[in-house]
Amino acid sequence: MSTRPHHARSRDGLVAVLAGATGLVGGECLKQLVADHRYARVVVVTRRDAGPAARHAKVEQVVSEFDRLDAVRDRLRDGDHAYCALGTTIRKAGSQARFRAVDHDYVLRFAEAARAGGATHLSVVSALGASRASPFPYSRVKGETEEDLRRMGWPSLAILRPSVIAGARAESRPLERLGEHVLRWAPAKWRPVAATDIAAAMIALAHESEGGVTVVESREIARCRV
Numbered sequence: 001m002s003t004r005p006h007h008a009r010s011r012d013g014l015v016a017v018l019a020g021a022t023g024l025v026g027g028e029c030l031k032q033l034v035a036d037h038r039y040a041r042v043v044v045v046t047r048r049d050a051g052p053a054a055r056h057a058k059v060e061q062v063v064s065e066f067d068r069l070d071a072v073r074d075r076l077r078d079g080d081h082a083y084c085a086l087g088t089t090i091r092k093a094g095s096q097a098r099f100r101a102v103d104h105d106y107v108l109r110f111a112e113a114a115r116a117g118g119a120t121h122l123s124v125v126s127a128l129g130a131s132r133a134s135p136f137p138y139s140r141v142k143g144e145t146e147e148d149l150r151r152m153g154w155p156s157l158a159i160l161r162p163s164v165i166a167g168a169r170a171e172s173r174p175l176e177r178l179g180e181h182v183l184r185w186a187p188a189k190w191r192p193v194a195a196t197d198i199a200a201a202m203i204a205l206a207h208e209s210e211g212g213v214t215v216v217e218s219r220e221i222a223r224c225r226v
């Protein structure tokens, strides 16, 4: 285990706290965290049962709506590293306000609970082009989330900004699939990124970062693997 200040806790192993474990990137994160011997425990926070992936001796499942996280804060105590792959789309959420509630408010709530519980590193999935000044509502919300997470003063914060995410998704998202095919030939900054690479980068950054804020653009994500 690294001796850097944001990994200072000593026990049988590290504790990860993960939001988004039922999703594409979060599911990959869960798999990799379970297989990672540096972690003794993985606490997953989901609004519904996370299924077979959560039936592992190392995994503790906390089922809660994200606007009621206060009621389960105690169960998020003692995390070392927080991982957030929470998110929706404006179409799926049904409105820009509902989208913002998930991609901004719920992310912030999860981060606050994990930080209050003692976590010193957060790896979070944002998106290519995230900026508070963006003309696109999706990118603007992602940018606001990034800024508000920065303001929380994490000892170590890694923000990953993928382009379209590639991986085996149960749900059909034809536009994303089309984008994935078209963007395979695009310049590196737009090329699709595999969910497995994003998850690996999130974990690598928790261990390798020197602290402070690290922003990883889409083209650099695959290079963060250890």
Ligand SMILES: NC(=O)c1ccc[n+]([C@@H]2O[C@H](COP(=O)([O-])OP(=O)(O)OC[C@H]3O[C@@H](n4cnc5c(N)ncnc54)[C@H](OP(=O)(O)O)[C@@H]3O)[C@@H](O)[C@H]2O)c1
Binding pocket: 019, 020, 021, 022, 023, 024, 025, 026, 046, 047, 048, 066, 085, 086, 087, 088, 102, 103, 106, 125, 126, 127, 128, 162, 163, 164, 165, 166, 176
């Ligand atoms: N997909 C892309 O191409 C793409 C591109 C760039 C950035 N991103 C960002 O990357 C991150 C991960 O993407 P992904 O494709 O892995 O996402 P995903 O497969 O859609 O998974 C999203 C996760 O967020 C949870 N979630 C959504 N709405 C929720 C709500 N109202 N309450 C509680 N949990 C909720 C889902 O839980 P349930 O299973 O319960 O719904 C799921 O665990 C997201 O922040 C996304 O914006 C995605």
